[in-house]
Amino acid sequence: MEILHSFGVTTFQDAGTSRDIMRALHDLDTAGELAAWVVSSMLINDPIFGFAPVGAELLAEGERYRSTHHRPDFVKIFLDAVGRAVQRAGGPGRSIGIAGGDGPAGGDQGGGRPPKGLTRTAQWLSGPGPVVDRPGRSRGRRAVR
Structure with missing residues (x-):
């Protein structure tokens, strides 16, 4: 993030996030170590990564991982x-x-x-x-x- 900040980048999107990634972002933010704004797109389906859960089950968990700088507000459909x-x-x-x-x-x-x-x-x-x-x-x- 330090390099990205040097170019003025302060926000990024994870365009195909999993439960583990959302948990990591949440944990970093609550520990004061997430130096960026992040929006996550939860997977509706997943023919590529092999993440589980996806779809309704993942959407139901998204709010649990919301924090000051992490917004799991979007979805990704392949x-x-x-x-x-x-x-x-x-x-x-x-x-x-x-x-x-x-x-x-x-x-x-x-x-x-x-x-x-x-x-x-x-x-x-x-x-x-x-x-x-x-x-x-x-x-x-x-x-x-």
């Missing part, structure tokens, strides 16, 4: 494969499948439906979800849209 799927299929409007390291992973291979991961995420977001009750904040997952 939809990265959607762009590759559209590119692989030859552009928008064509049937799509997700290209993974071991070949196609989810999605429709011929009917033009969205990839399974995207469908599940959309279903999760449209559900009733946990209620986050903080003054001035929206309640539930439907507020994301």
Whole structure:
């Protein structure tokens, strides 16, 4: 942080945080050792890092790790494969499948439906979800849209 401060950087975002990272940020701040403002984006899904928990369980824990300089107020949803799927299929409007390291992973291979991961995420977001009750904040997952 000392080097970043020398360039005027006083804030950063962890764009895909886990419970352990939030706990570490909270502990540093309460010990007076976090010399920056930090916002965390809690993971809704995690096809990359292998963190657990994710989704509703992690969101329910976020408030526990809030401190003076740490704000776990955001979420990260991995939809990265959607762009590759559209590119692989030859552009928008064509049937799509997700290209993974071991070949196609989810999605429709011929009917033009969205990839399974995207469908599940959309279903999760449209559900009733946990209620986050903080003054001035929206309640539930439907507020994301």
